[in-house]
Each structure stands twice: as C-alpha cells, then as structure tokens.
Amino acid sequence: MAKPAILTVDDDPAVSQAITRDLRRQYGSEYQIVRATSGAEALGVVNEFALRERPIALIASDQRMPHMTGIEFLEQARVHAPEAKLVLLTAYADTAVAIKAINDLGLDYYLMKPWDPPEERLYPVLDDLLSDWRREHVEELGGVRVVGHRWSERSHEIKTFLARNHVPYRWLDLERDPEAQRLHDLAHGGDAELPLVFVPDGDTLHGPSLIDLADALGLSTRAEQPLYDLCIVGAGPAGLAAAVYAASEGLQTVVVEREAPGGQAGQSAAIENYLGFPKGLSGADLTQRAVAQARRFGAEMVLARDVQRLEARGPVRAVCLGGGAEIEARAMLVASGVSYRLLDAPGLAELTGRGVYYGATASEARQCRGDDVYIVGAANSAGQAALNLARFARRVVLLVRSDSLEKSMSRYLTQRVLAADNVEVRLQGEVVKGRGDEHLEAITIVDRSTGREEEVATEWLFVFIGASPRTDWLGADVARDPKGFVLTGHDVLTHPAADRWPLARSPYVLETSLPGVFAAGDVRLDSMKRVASAVGEGAMSVYLVHRYLTTI
C-alpha cells in the first residue's frame, strides 16, 4: 500500500527546500513528502492524489504567497482532501488571520516561521497531528483485516470495537472487494461465521465474540490480582481520570470497561470546550492520551468485560463480570456513565447496525461519502456529528423535534451547523418509521407543525436523542432516583428515593448509599454531563477514597 503523503507549499525555494529536508528526515520512512511552490501547483497535486484515491495526511502551507494566500489555497485543497490535517506557516503579523482560520476553515495549527530547531518547534506539533490522522485512518493502515458484508450488524460491532480501541484494521467488503472473496474462500468462511477477522501472526477468527477478539489482539481482558485498593467501573473520562490520580498516588487500581475506553467522549469528533485545547481535540485523542497516562502510572485495564453485579462482602466490595470472573477491591468507583436512548419507531430496531446507528465513529463517516445522511437530535452531540458527517456526505439533514435549535445546542455549534453548505436543519421533523430489507432504505418523517408525512430514501440514519444510565447491576444497596441516576453525598440522606445509610458519619460528597462505593460523572444524579466535570469528579473521588480507606 502506498505511503500517505505530506504536502508542503511555499513560494520561497530556499524555505521550501528547508522544510522538505526537515520533514524527510523525520517522516520520510512513513510518509511520502511532496513539495509545491505555489497554491496552483499544490492544488494540482491534491487533485491528482484524490483521483488516484491516495491519502494526504497533512498539508503545510505558507500564508504569504503571490496569487493565492495559504488560507485561500487550504480552503480549496480541503474539498479534495477533507481528511488532511491543515497547518499554516505564518509570520507573527498573520497571527490574527490564522486564529480566524481555526474557526472558519478548521485549520489544525499555525506555526511561526522560522521553526528552528525543528525538534522543538516543528516535530512535536506535527507528531501530534499525524498521530491523530493515523488514529482516524486505522482502517487503511492496519494489519488486522475484517471480511464481511457491508450491512451486517456483527461487522459493524467488530469494526466499532476495533476503531474505538485504536486497533488499526482494514475492512474488506464481500460484495465489492475481490480480495475479500479470495480471503473468504481461503478461510472456508461460511455465511453463519461472518465476519472473518484475520489477525497478523494469529488465527483467523470466524464471527468472534468481542472478548475472543480482544484476547486474540492481546488486549487485557482479565484482572491480574485477587484484591485491589480501587476498582473503577467504566473507562470514560470520569473513570480514566480516577485511574490516573489513584494509580499515581500509589493505589492498586483496576478499571473495567465493557466497550472501549473513552466512553461517550471517545465518540466525539471534536471536544471544543475542554480547558487547554483552544482548537478542540477529538475524543479519540483525549482517550488515547488518558489511557497511556493511566497505564504509565500502573493502573490495570480489563477490557471487553461487562460488570453485571455488585456485592458487599464485609469490608470488601466485589464486581461480577460477564463470563464468570470477579474482581474484589477495598473501594469501588461507579463511573459507568449513560448509554444512548433508543428511538422508538416501527422498523428501526430491526435495522440497528444496518443503516440505523446510535452515535457515529470515523469509520461510518467515511462510508457515507457522497450519500444523503439523516441525523436525529438537537443537542451538541448531534451538531458535532452533523459537521463531521458533512465532510463526507453529499447532504446532511438534521431532524429536530422542537421549533428551535438554539434551545438545546451551544451557540458556537449552532452557528457552524447553520453556516455549513451541505447541512440542512429541519425543525419540527420527527422520524416515525424506518424501512428496508437487508439494510435501511427509507425513513418516514412527519412535520409536527402540519402533520404531513413524507418518505425519503436514505441508507443512513444516526440517532442522538440523549442517554440514560443503565445501573440495574448495582442492586438494591446502592440507591438511585427513578431514572436510575446514582445518589451521592447529601442526597443519600435527603432524597425521596434514599432509604438507607448505615454509618454514624455522613457520606462523603461522592459516596453512594453503600459505604466505600463512590460514583462520578454522568451516572451521578445532577451531574453536569460534560467531559470536564466528569474528569473533575473522577479526580476528586480519589481523594475521598483515600479518606474512606483510612476508616476501614
């Protein structure tokens, strides 16, 4: 497979040569470094790559060029290379223009010239951007190959698991790719055993369960110790933050996650309101950094395991995992967040995973290239998905039940959604039916203001209509409100749903009605439902766990 490219554009031959030399030295083994000396020439390169379906990972352009400025060039280049990371090389005087381009154009970074020494002023920035790009293109880079049918729910589940666990893989569609058929024949794959997963240096897996797949990939699926200081259920922002602080402070810590680290945040295309990241960062990026940090401090991860029950065994708290294993700890943190609410309309349940999706990963976004896509929802998650999918889809229609988008979506997102050329917002629009044989073929939308129904053809429906906690596994000892949100701190004593607290001392702020079991993040009653607050609560819970451990 051809290397992805890095394209540099600068009209000054000396500068152009210098940056090409620096890039070749650092990235030449993994990327093809291509250079152009004008915007027009560079646009020719971009078009050529698009025609040959070859990826451009990053474009670095000078701002001050004759005939076409760097920003004008990047704006046009983006049409044919929508996934490339965009960097502007600027002089100090152009800073304001560059900052504006972050919002208007989606510029990823601006670098001040000169960038000497590159080890300090060029490579760290490009390393970050390129590793983001690679993460977003795990499908095209990987040694793992998945062979199956495009509209199969199992294929979707496995691809999502690989993507969200940052395992590079290549998807081969049996209907479209001759290589897929060849591999299928070689592996004697019957229809019942699809998808096939080819793991380098490993066995071929026939329709594997997620835990078998995780095992084959060498992901950790079992706890190594009989007893921990702290067991954290859920590796979203709250759980990961708790893992970082607990492990860094010397607590023996294990995190159990049933899907993939990152939780809801891991599915966000761009988190723009997290402190310290003015350009925003993707959920995948935040997750990978957090997992690396937690591991570096010694926290253990147990992946692809569902916690199904909580038990109090004297001073020890235990969780029972699907498949029979259990983990004991002296304290427990419930950071299991919330899960997508399902859209209740005839025909949709049968087509889930086959055109109807809850949430959207980068891999689905790319598969919608050139198609019409419908999104249901009006909150920030729906807005982010609309902008992300609009990079690939021909047209994105955002269906909003109420008569205004502003009521539920942050202003910065609303403005961008309304400004996007290929995004249409349909207020008072509601999906009432889905139809399709093998996969979604059409949806019926009702206009709530007139009652008029319309069937539209589409293969893609993405649903973002809020979420609810699934906390039944906590059992009777941990009090929840009627919706399932966990009571903590003062609420354990005063909330109408609270009926027990066994100790003379008051519960700690994030402690549940079962002493030694804490809750943080979206799963907690009245939590703020933001990445920053989940991270804050996760970190804070560790301080409270320390206090609790001194009492037992």
Ligand SMILES: Cc1cc2nc3c(=O)[nH]c(=O)nc-3n(C[C@H](O)[C@H](O)[C@H](O)COP(=O)(O)OP(=O)(O)OC[C@H]3O[C@@H](n4cnc5c(N)ncnc54)[C@H](O)[C@@H]3O)c2cc1C
């Ligand atoms: C698409 C999208 C975009 C968003 N964008 C933003 C944004 O831009 N800014 C912002 O501030 N917020 C954003 N949010 C909200 C933010 O992501 C959440 O508030 C945050 O992730 C909550 O973190 P958490 O750790 O409490 O829970 P979650 O992120 O929900 O993580 C919980 C984890 O627990 C796991 N789990 C659940 N039950 C079990 C079990 N029984 N056993 C094992 N594991 C279990 C889940 O698989 C999950 O990984 C967005 C949300 C979505 C869905």
